[in-house]
Amino acid sequence: MNTTLVRKIIMAATGLFLCFFLLIHFLGNTQLFLAPEKAQQSFNAYSSFLTGNMLIKIVSYVLYLSILLHALYALIISIKNKKTGGNYAKDTRGRSSKWFSRNMGILGTLILIFLILHFQNFWYVYKFGAVGLDPWGHKDLYTVVTTAFQQGWLVVIYVLAMIALAFHLVHGIVSGVRTLGLFNPKFVRWVSAFATVYSIAICFGFALMPIYIFFIHK
Template structure:
């Protein structure tokens, strides 16, 4: 049985790894903003490279494990916090905490639901479906991405999920720094500014991708 501190540390480490993966995923997906013909070939080549690289394959297993551990650990911590909520009824804790800090469980659940939809639409079809092949012989993930992003409802779901991700990251990075003991008073504002900037840039950047594809592809 893991202690509360061990669970927080596990949450911290898996969260930081997932945040780092988001950055790598974000940088790779920036190719979607290229002119359509160039984006088509480069995005497929990039996807083919990732799927055939043994190092990336190992990292992907770490990614899947991190998602599961982060979600399960978050659920357990949320349940424990709810059960112990009676101890905070008189300390005005709700006034001191941001609303997203008090609702990390809800934000995490929304993100998890989005991930299930996202994996089903892209990862599952790419790995186990029969996507078309492009002129270079690579699986045509770009065409799949365009087809999904042409659906207005998916664009809305995607953008709303990125809003949830933004608030989740803001609190998560802040909490992770404190858990690791790196939250020195002299650098509080710096850590907070960097964390917010990272969260906003990543979330807004991802949100713009389906919007851009929707309006350019249609």
């Protein structure tokens, strides 16, 4: 099998898995919209359950691997396209494609930088930082989150990152489905519509969380 095709298949598979994970992650984080005390109890219990569940740990390792493979193969393909004069190096498709589909490498890089910041702010602190316990005996990740989002600049970064992610997802979902051979021309509009609605809904929800926390805890 062609090496480039294998890379694209891996990118598509990991990308679609990450899209599914985003939905699960978003649903779990909706607890942040509860009243502060209820949110603290519920969110911390949820976080504690995730860290103590073996199945979830295995899924998390798949998640980390997917992020690394997706980023690595995206970089390899981008470099290869640039060297061979491909679309990422010089795109002449003009109006036949959207600007974000021609700049997936840039959007992906911005998202990767954001992920590093996100892991550092929450995952690393929760795993290795001095996080206190809440009144119910769970590590108080809720306070870590609410404290972080009292910084206006961080809220702005998260909102901008979600805008970049939305554009990345709109093209990535359609491209991933097509690469895996699941794309039927008869359903092109439906797939594109789903990708757009899904991307906007998920990213809007994620962007709203830090904004809500910033104002509710003022």
